[in-house]
Amino acid sequence: xxxxxxxLTPLLRDVWGYIxxxxxxxxxxxxxxxxxxxxxxxxxxxxxxSLVKVFNVKELxxxxxxxxxxxxxxxxxxxxxxxxHLGHPERALEILVTPNSTSAMAMFGFVYAWYxxxxxxxxxxxxxxxxxxxxxxxEKGIKKxxxxxxxxxxxxxxxxxxxxxxxxVKIITIIGIPSAxxxxxxxxxxxxxxxxxxWWSSVLMPIVFLFSAIVSGIGxxxxxxxxxxxxxxxxxxxxxxxxxxxxxxxVMIIDFTLESLDFIHRVYESEESIKILAYLVSDKLxxxxxxIQVIMGMLIPLGMIAVMKIMKSPAELKKxxxxxxxxxxxIGIFTTRWNIVIGGQLFSKSFRGLTVYKMTFFxxxxxxxxxxILALPFVILFVLTKLLPPxxxxxxx
Amino acid sequence: xxNFLSKIPxxxxxxxxxxxxxxxxxxxxxxxxxxxxxxxxxxYRASAVQSNANKEMHYAGQELCxxxxxxxxxxxxxxxxxxxxxxxxxxxxxxxxxxxDQFKPNKPRDRKFCPICHEYNPSRPTGFPQITSASxxxxxxxxxxHNPHNPTPPQTPKExxxxxxxxxxxxxxxxxxxxxxxxxxxxxxxxxxxxxxxLPTKPVKREFCGGxxxxxxxxxxxxxxxxxxxxxxxxxxxxxxxxxxxxxx
Amino acid sequence: xxxxxxELNKKVERRSFLKKLAVFALxxxxxxxxxxxxxxxxxxxxxxxxxxxPSDHKWGMxxxxxxxxxxxxxxxxxxxxxxxxxxxxxxxTWVERYRIxxxxxxxxxxxxxxxxxxxxxxxxxxxxxxxxxxxxxxxCENPPCVQVCPVGATFKSEDGVVLVDSDYCVxxxxxxxxxxxxxxxLHPVKHTAxxxxxxxxxxxxxxxxxxxxxxxxxxxxxxxxxxxxxPLVRFLRMNKIGVLKPSLNTEPxxxxxxxxxxxx
Numbered sequence: 001x002x003x004x005x006x007x008l009t010p011l012l013r014d015v016w017g018y019i020x021x022x023x024x025x026x027x028x029x030x031x032x033x034x035x036x037x038x039x040x041x042x043x044x045x046x047x048x049x050s051l052v053k054v055f056n057v058k059e060l061x062x063x064x065x066x067x068x069x070x071x072x073x074x075x076x077x078x079x080x081x082x083x084x085h086l087g088h089p090e091r092a093l094e095i096l097v098t099p100n101s102t103s104a105m106a107m108f109g110f111v112y113a114w115y116x117x118x119x120x121x122x123x124x125x126x127x128x129x130x131x132x133x134x135x136x137x138x139e140k141g142i143k144k145x146x147x148x149x150x151x152x153x154x155x156x157x158x159x160x161x162x163x164x165x166x167x168x169v170k171i172i173t174i175i176g177i178p179s180a181x182x183x184x185x186x187x188x189x190x191x192x193x194x195x196x197x198x199w200w201s202s203v204l205m206p207i208v209f210l211f212s213a214i215v216s217g218i219g220x221x222x223x224x225x226x227x228x229x230x231x232x233x234x235x236x237x238x239x240x241x242x243x244x245x246x247x248x249x250x251v252m253i254i255d256f257t258l259e260s261l262d263f264i265h266r267v268y269e270s271e272e273s274i275k276i277l278a279y280l281v282s283d284k285l286x287x288x289x290x291x292i293q294v295i296m297g298m299l300i301p302l303g304m305i306a307v308m309k310i311m312k313s314p315a316e317l318k319k320x321x322x323x324x325x326x327x328x329x330x331i332g333i334f335t336t337r338w339n340i341v342i343g344g345q346l347f348s349k350s351f352r353g354l355t356v357y358k359m360t361f362f363x364x365x366x367x368x369x370x371x372x373i374l375a376l377p378f379v380i381l382f383v384l385t386k387l388l389p390p391x392x393x394x395x396x397x
Numbered sequence: 398x399x400n401f402l403s404k405i406p407x408x409x410x411x412x413x414x415x416x417x418x419x420x421x422x423x424x425x426x427x428x429x430x431x432x433x434x435x436x437x438x439x440x441y442r443a444s445a446v447q448s449n450a451n452k453e454m455h456y457a458g459q460e461l462c463x464x465x466x467x468x469x470x471x472x473x474x475x476x477x478x479x480x481x482x483x484x485x486x487x488x489x490x491x492x493x494x495x496x497x498d499q500f501k502p503n504k505p506r507d508r509k510f511c512p513i514c515h516e517y518n519p520s521r522p523t524g525f526p527q528i529t530s531a532s533x534x535x536x537x538x539x540x541x542x543h544n545p546h547n548p549t550p551p552q553t554p555k556e557x558x559x560x561x562x563x564x565x566x567x568x569x570x571x572x573x574x575x576x577x578x579x580x581x582x583x584x585x586x587x588x589x590x591x592x593x594x595x596l597p598t599k600p601v602k603r604e605f606c607g608g609x610x611x612x613x614x615x616x617x618x619x620x621x622x623x624x625x626x627x628x629x630x631x632x633x634x635x636x637x638x639x640x641x642x643x644x645x646x
Numbered sequence: 647x648x649x650x651x652x653e654l655n656k657k658v659e660r661r662s663f664l665k666k667l668a669v670f671a672l673x674x675x676x677x678x679x680x681x682x683x684x685x686x687x688x689x690x691x692x693x694x695x696x697x698x699x700p701s702d703h704k705w706g707m708x709x710x711x712x713x714x715x716x717x718x719x720x721x722x723x724x725x726x727x728x729x730x731x732x733x734x735x736x737x738x739t740w741v742e743r744y745r746i747x748x749x750x751x752x753x754x755x756x757x758x759x760x761x762x763x764x765x766x767x768x769x770x771x772x773x774x775x776x777x778x779x780x781x782x783x784x785x786c787e788n789p790p791c792v793q794v795c796p797v798g799a800t801f802k803s804e805d806g807v808v809l810v811d812s813d814y815c816v817x818x819x820x821x822x823x824x825x826x827x828x829x830x831x832l833h834p835v836k837h838t839a840x841x842x843x844x845x846x847x848x849x850x851x852x853x854x855x856x857x858x859x860x861x862x863x864x865x866x867x868x869x870x871x872x873x874x875x876x877p878l879v880r881f882l883r884m885n886k887i888g889v890l891k892p893s894l895n896t897e898p899x900x901x902x903x904x905x906x907x908x909x910x
Binding site for chain 3: 001004005008012017018019020021022023024025027028082085086087088089091092094095098099100102103104105106108190193194195196197345348349350351352
Binding site for chain 2: 718
């Protein structure tokens, strides 16, 4: 109680114009920024993986399993910021037990469970089953038992059963693409369906979320692939990198087009809220939206990749440019989430004033906790790569 | 049958077992965790209505006060505060109805209390009695002159300003500052005691303003003149000019 | 739970349009089933411990802006009655002051939700018009907060009052985001959503909500919406009525008389 008051009191001085008295406290902070960012990475990484299986993009084969594991490790962490931000985390199960059918948020549990169990885990299971059985045969001790348990004590590695696995990986991927769209489109819907908030309320919100998710997912797999491969003493597959960068480029163009459309539409329709939103963009969000999200996170990386595509460049330069572009894209997409979640709460629903968001350092909603949550998927990914090595050489025949 | 079972791939059998366990687990947990009264009236716990109704009350309400303090209510009903609930000034007093001796309601005597409602503020509706406390009997507390249960002042106010603060203030900035209210309004003495029953008069004709502003009026030469015959003959003066601030655009 | 239900031998009243539609569409099949149903089905009514039957009432509030003097007694009484934290960040009701200046500027303020009063600072610009507006949960007939609550912890009771189940609320704050009126906040100690309940503990006991009880100028009127004679119905008959943000189709049950276009 005291803590909240101490946090809120100085904010009163920074309020501009008139906001409703209950609006001084900004309710969805850094943790809720992380949530769409993390689920976006999941959806994006999965779409990337599906390119290999469904659309037969052979060049991306080296990143297929890595993308799947990346998606899984981010998905496992995705509900954590939500849980940590609840006023009563111990009541979280109510969302599964008595879900309100009219609430976009209540569907979270089901969309999440479907995606985790029916798509990601199942696909990984079918993909890895044969290898796991082979690994378990050679191993001893605890690792053998973990692998046996993961394979559900399966033993059949006959040609027919491996063929069955392959067929199902493809089927699940086909189901998985709309599921990934659902997972992230639905996160966009959580915001896009709030009619009280003109910054959020947009029919394009789910689809903008989706494409920015694919952008961030491809970028993240590219970064992980480029960091991990040299560490393992292997060489980067430049054809694979080119393909990743190409897909990144195309999806970024779609994403940028959609975001521009949304922006132009708002300005052209110029509804009641336009004055306060214009002030929001030109003042509070100028750095994070115009400078970081659009220029640094979108236009510069687009330009960088475009130059690499037009001109013949040495592989080393390409790698460096791709890497920098991917890092910029990740920062850009993070600020996209920031600008939506935080930006949507900075202006009053009276359309007459702006409030401020001051992040704390410590505490559950603080920067430290946020960084910890952001780092956690990488830890999980590290463990997963030990348990289910996604590398080519680990495959058994 | 056995033939059919053996045709099912091994993976499907193992996954089916897992699926069945998960589904059964979910169903069992759900049936255990859903509150019994959930969904009886709608998608909520019906008992939540009762728990909202069970919250503790703090205000007794005027009817309850009246059941003991009939005399005060009688006084109050004759004055301007007749519609005022007791607890506006005396604060939440439900406890007082349970333990009349232990818990005594507030009796605000501070000069700051009455101005919460009666201090002049231009946003307040016209006609609501407002004072400027800085110039209103500065050293006395309100209750020395006004009985809060019947606040009509013992002496009727000499000046219109005592009640019509907003108009007086506006007029004091205007070219009409020096004109007394009574030049335009005739107010009977009874208006001071029963203001709504005995309303002051208002001018009704253009010629009234023309008394000073017509081209042929016998008034000071610096007063602006107007030709009543040609100047917007369709309107009466106060449809465009606010008499208490005629300069207003 | 059983004690909370009274059974009345009465025909089932089918109010829902959708239900009617379904009956119409599946007429041949449903007529027989429902005909039987109506004979035997008993209407159940939920009843509170003190005998109050929520479904017999429908509450609403009227606010006459031209009567409000901005004294803030309503906001103060609300905090007293409902144990709302006294800090200036938590309000179930508050009063706003609007000042519209001759040069077109509009200033709105509500220092401490009006509890400490409004300072009379003479502005440089001249005021064109000025007034006070009490704000409160609108108890929407079509409440966006109830629509988005993931667990059913906030709901529209049968008497039209939008309530919160604080023992069930998970504290996700989606309802706070969805409310167009800023009428909700998160209780800093309980960590659950809070809002105006029309002083539910009072209205089920035939008392007025605290803000209505203490309003010195009767700017607030409380009463039944579906009875022929109630102070509120009279208010609705005598005044031209407006509601806040009608374009959002929330269908508020807090009705304003003499509402200004600048009020949002």
